[in-house]
Amino acid sequence: MTKLIVVVLLTLVLGMLVGFSTTVSFTDLLVELFLIILLFVIGIEIGRDAKVEKFKEVWRDGAVLCIGTIAGSLIAGVVLSFLLKLDLKLSASVALGMGWYSLTGPFLAKTIGSFAGALGFTSNFLREVMTIFLYPKLNDKKAAISIGGATTMDSTLPIISSFSNPQISLIAFVHGFIISAAVPLLLMLVTSL
Amino acid sequence: MIYYLLALILGLVVGILFKDKDIPTNKLMYIVLLFLIFFLGVNIGNTLDLQELSQVGVLSLVFALTTIAFSYIFSKAMRGV
Numbered sequence: 001m002t003k004l005i006v007v008v009l010l011t012l013v014l015g016m017l018v019g020f021s022t023t024v025s026f027t028d029l030l031v032e033l034f035l036i037i038l039l040f041v042i043g044i045e046i047g048r049d050a051k052v053e054k055f056k057e058v059w060r061d062g063a064v065l066c067i068g069t070i071a072g073s074l075i076a077g078v079v080l081s082f083l084l085k086l087d088l089k090l091s092a093s094v095a096l097g098m099g100w101y102s103l104t105g106p107f108l109a110k111t112i113g114s115f116a117g118a119l120g121f122t123s124n125f126l127r128e129v130m131t132i133f134l135y136p137k138l139n140d141k142k143a144a145i146s147i148g149g150a151t152t153m154d155s156t157l158p159i160i161s162s163f164s165n166p167q168i169s170l171i172a173f174v175h176g177f178i179i180s181a182a183v184p185l186l187l188m189l190v191t192s193l
Numbered sequence: 194m195i196y197y198l199l200a201l202i203l204g205l206v207v208g209i210l211f212k213d214k215d216i217p218t219n220k221l222m223y224i225v226l227l228f229l230i231f232f233l234g235v236n237i238g239n240t241l242d243l244q245e246l247s248q249v250g251v252l253s254l255v256f257a258l259t260t261i262a263f264s265y266i267f268s269k270a271m272r273g274v
Contacts, residue, residue, distance in 0.1 A: 008230055015231040019238015027236045034229040036200040041222045043204015048212050068268030076263035080256060095260050119249045123256035129237065130257055146268035147261045158229040
């Protein structure tokens with residue numbers, strides 16, 4: 001496991017250094033392509049051991065984790081609003097971005113203002129990056145899916161797959177899928193209050 | 194999003210159809226993961242705006258850590274229910 005953590009982190013840091021020093025325009029496409037291949041391979045792994053009970057369990061676990069993720073993020077936003085004396089709407093909507101920085105940043109910049117946009121972008125971006133570093137360290141691999149928020153169906157799925165098993169990877173995909181559908185709705189709801 | 198779903202479903206179908214065949218998925222998954230993590234790193238390096246990050250840096254870090262901690266605690270509690 002330690003060797004795997006070192007290999008994964010070194011690969012990530014190497015990629016980040018390349019990304020810092022050069023502007024590669026087609027990485028989005030490559031990430032998407034490899035993600036599609038990864039999901040296909042995860043599908044094969046699950047399919048080879050397919051049982052109806054297992055699928056039921058995946059959906060149940062995914063849904064339960066989603067409730068925890070949404071409730072946890074919302075309460076974190078409310079708590080931070082009181083502790084840091086920030087506007088409740090701003091604080092809650094930044095927290096409810098749940099890792100989807102490319103949506104939260106521009107959305108909040110347009111609806112609340114540029115400060116909210118910058119905070120929404122960077123805090124959700126950091127949530128994604130920190131998930132990559134924290135997931136391998138957390139003991140409860142199922143509950144730990146929730147820290148990735150919406151990103152568990154794409155960008156943090158490779159890390160979750162590296163440090164868990166195909167069934168947990170599928171739960172992470174279901175979780176990310178539901179959260180990705182919920183984030184735009186929750187942001188619209190909170191910013192309209 | 195639809196391509197991800199289709200890939201997963203196609204994989205499931207292939208897995209069910211070739212249940213008894215020995216497909217070397219572990220090796221393939223490892224290779225794909227390394228490529229994916231490398232390009233994810235490149236993407237992060239390209240996207241990271243250090244100037245913007247320094248302006249709201251500490252606050253962003255507090256938000257990221259708190260949302261992560263609360264989500265983990267709540268999910269752990271929910272699973273125990």
